[in-house]
Amino acid sequence: MIEGSAGTGGAPVPAAVMAVSSWVLVVLSVVAFVGADPGIDSNQLFFLVDVVGAAVYGTVGGVVLARRVHPVPILLGLTAIGVGVAALSYSYSQLALVRPGLPGVGVLEPLQNTAWIPGTLSLFLIVPWLIRDHPLGPIAKAGVAAGIGATAWYFWSRTFTDIPPIWVLLPVLVVGVLASADCGWRWRHGPQTERVGLGWMCLGTGLMTAAYIPLALPASLPGLWVLNPLVHLAVQAFYPVAILVCVLRQRMWGLNLAVSRATVAGTLTVLLLVLYVVVATLVSALLPAGESVGAQVVAAGVVAVAVQPARLWLQRRVHHLVYGEGADPARAVRTLGRRFGSAESPEELLAELAAGVGVALRLESVSIRRGSGVAAVWGHATGPAESVKLVHRGAVFGTMIVTAPPGETLGSRTRRSLTELSAVVTAGLVVMQSADDLREARRQLASVRLEERQMIRRELHDGLGPSLAGIRLGLQGARNLLTSDPDSAAALIDSLQAELDHQVEGVRQLSRSMFPPVLDELGLLPALQELAETHSRSGFTLHIRADPPAGLGTQTSAAAYGIIVEAVTNARRHSGADGCRVDATLGQDPGVGDVLEVMIRDDGCGFDPTGGAGVGTRSMRERARELGGTLDIESGSPTGTVVTARLPLSPL
Template identity: 50%
Template sequence: MTSGNSAPGAPSPGAEPRPEGGLPRVAFAVVTSAWALALISLGILVAGRPPVDENLLFYVVDATDACVYGTVAAVTLARRRHPVGWILALTAVGGGVAALSYAWTVLTIRHPDLPAPEWALQLQGQAWVPGTIALMCVLPYLVRERRLTPVAGAGLIVGLAITAVLTWWSFARSDWDFRLMFALTVVGGTLAALEVGWRRLRGPAAERIGLGWLALGTGIMTATFVPLTRNDGFDLPLWFTPTLHLASQAFFPAAILVVVLRQRLWGMDLAISRTALASTLTVGLVAIYVAVTAAVTAALPWDGAAQVMAAAAVAVAVQPSRLWLNRRVHRLVYGTGVEPDSALRGLGSSLGAGTVEDLLTGLTANVAAALRLESVTLLLDGTPAAATGTPTGPPLIVPLVRGDDVIAELAVTAPPGETLDGRARRALDDLVPLITTGVALARSSADLAEARDRLASVRLEERRVLRRELHDGLGPALAGIRLGLQGARNLLTRDPVQAETLLAALQDELDGRVEDVRALSRSLLPPTLDTAGLGPALDELAARHRAGGLAVEVDCAAADLRGDLAAAVYGIAVEAMMNVARHSRARSARVEVRAEGAELVVRVDDDGRGLAPDAPPGVGTRSMRERAEEQGGSVRIGALPTGGTRVEARLPVPTGVRT
């Protein structure tokens, strides 16, 4: 995916994005410089052996900024030329320079003979300013894909102005008021956090992903400057403010990555481990939790029984917050898949869907929501049957196994910028049995609906056969008999002999029609099939065809077979023999029924003229296939090597049915 620039003046949505590559050499220089500054400063600091005080803790903050933001800046700049990458780089290098300045100051105190230019020693309070202030007051407005709104544009101008003024103030004046500087920083950071939070609530749905965490990260960073706006620091412990700064620097870069990578902003296509993301966010939150806990504990009475009460108050007040934050982090990364009850409730609701399509679509949608996946596609026989989301990368294929058979496959992709690590796979594996059950239920419902449709089709076809026989055969014959009776009535007085002859002919015609009705009845379901079984019923069928001049031989090894399976076998044999009698011009035929393994095989052979290659399937052929499919079997029609045609049906024999 390639996206347009998100800086002010970026193309509007829908416009063709401008191709902009990254700066891999610059990215390498930034990350190398930032880490080198941090490591060199650490070596100098060890040699200087500084006292453990607030300044040392702020050094840790500056060195951490250099390493963390240097890495994030390199990831960004290597793939995209964007102001966010430059701000991150400025923060990293500024933090490294500030850390190096502090370390050198400590070393010169221990070794006064070393050079100690005033400008170099002052950098510890100046170098971090432009990058850190821009990080809070400018960067949040730029983490977007679309053009800036008027409100965002105004906020960005305010943030740039605050950054520029404070940068100039810190470098150009020695009498600057730090409290005013920090107050302006709090104002700019608060405005930026509110704008990101507004986008999270009111922006386009696709662009809200991760903005809650960016707003929280900006707010936390802003909050770390609030104690610095007062001389007394709200009477907090000296270590509290730098510790809170350090915690925010662990959380804020991860929040930026959440937005950039999950939305694939600016064409960033990088996958990171979900575990790494969860760990980074959790470390930041836990550090904040520790700092707040310590501050609350320090503010409470701490002697005797009051000590126990203070500890209890901290545990009651802070522990639920820590657990809530921890759940939020893991839900952000893994979804409700880490909460089995919520995930199972969501999937269970899908099983109550009305249609098969709704059931399968509901399954994929709930799996995607439960595990916070980019896309979930259900594959039946390799063909997508339901899908949620659109994959933008290669999917992970998970087989759905029932018994020894793979009944379906699930193709899943992680959100952009993430990989499915071990924890996500385990959560998916925990849900697979319920998904498999849902798919099996859907397939059973589909099979039942298909069988119902086939049954309705067979019944409709049988009705059509009855209508044709009655309309084309029995109906005209009865009409003819009625006319004949009227003629005989007219001849009774004038020519009794002729009338008697006509009545005898009408009686023969009526006997023939009665036999036709009996034959039709027997072809549908003869009484012999229920009373004597399949063998005698086939013998009666053969006898009727022999009476018509067709020699028929029956070999039935399942003579006592009854029930639906016997009715299906008999129906197939009737249709096959009817085709032989009507179309094949055969002189003889053979009906064979026997068990072969777990199948019942029905063969009807004739010595007729065979089946034309281009002959369309008729009513009888369709009826045979439908009867076989009702039993889970099949019908094959082909030519015999010696001439003639073979109809062969193979029907599974249910367990416990005698053949």
């Protein structure tokens, strides 16, 4: 059940002696009991309680004491020895009835009613006050003193007096309730680091206290002889688990142990099955057997049908306590889905998903990493971590790193649940990455738009602006010449008119390069043909081979046209060639599907890949990126430059 290395400050030898002694008492008691073969009554059931207590508390106390000397494991060991002696005393006394003359019967027989008292009562009257990782305060010291007093009172009054049971038990019940209430208060209001597991301790202390209530009831009540020991048996199986969970999950007293979740779940489930078998056997024994074996079988079947739903319910609760919502991956996914819908930002979404995984699977910490950075963190990691890769479209998109609560290790069920929940976490990581990409795209779009505005301003400021200013001065000169030299004024006006026509054509060209009307009205191919005609008038030849698919969207057409205009402009200005080739055809991209493949190729001087990208180059890349496409600029073979853009037909 427990794995780990020994801590410092332990007492391995006394711990081993204590654990071995407990198990020796258990073995001797069982051997004597089998030899005696007594009938079934409350004494035999209490014998079973003592045997279970000796085995469990001896093991738990020995493991803890071997790593740390503390009053709690010492009390656990004393409890194991005490109940073991009580079990041996009863079984040996029963064996003496069938084998008279056994030695030491007179010494051992009284111990079956007294040896178990100090240790068993100290478990829930003293130990809860000691379960803390700092010096005892006044309230805890008072609680320990009250627990010692109530234990001593019960031992003395039950052993040496005839006081009514209610007065014998009253101090025990009062102190037990106070100890349980103290655990509950510290669980809710105590230091955050000491709250882990105190809920279990509060429940265990309350159950141990409640288990003594039937001792104050009249023994003549029907079924009490069965109910009383069975309640003690169930509580004795649960209480050491509560102590272990509380101590180990807080790593109290410097302990560094690991409890396998699968082992805990399996052990608790086995205990439930044993309890089920015991109950079924006892109830079947109480039913009249009659003379028919079939009647006994029917009676056993009725018991099985009656008890089975309770066993299944308890088993589900055990798995939920151990694994959280990870016991039901569908439920855990629904929980994460609710967190998915409640987040107001991608960062909050990922933080909610990390918290959801941690809470659903009862983990200590969850960290979601993307690349070399941490995208979200929940909890604080103190133990060894395990990682789960977050895969999206066949590629590792990130990593989820988790740690189990202190004193626990991840079982196979939890690992399977992590793998199943990783798909939801991956979706959150994709959403966050998409949001980052969107913000980056908006930033780049704003930057490109600013550069385009600066370019338009530069064109207006350096071209159209000075030209209009010159035309204005020319018109003023022509006005001055109208009366003195009409012929010169007319010639000047003709020159100004030509310059004005040139500037008008420049404005039209700028407008067409941004989004020509023919592109919107007739489509990409006519727009490219018009572009070729425009450039041919200035001596730059475009060879167009375009076969765009029918129904090409406006966004894709505008992006393709803008890229072609920029690439052709660059080729005309920088390549030194007298023309270039433009292809626009349907293509395929493995990751996208159908794309419009645009290629602009010239035979010029090529380009310098080490040079900085200009406004035109950045504009082309941004146009492609806006649609989820790509753009590559390469040297031609053997010379020139090749610009290739692949644009999805449906923007991503």
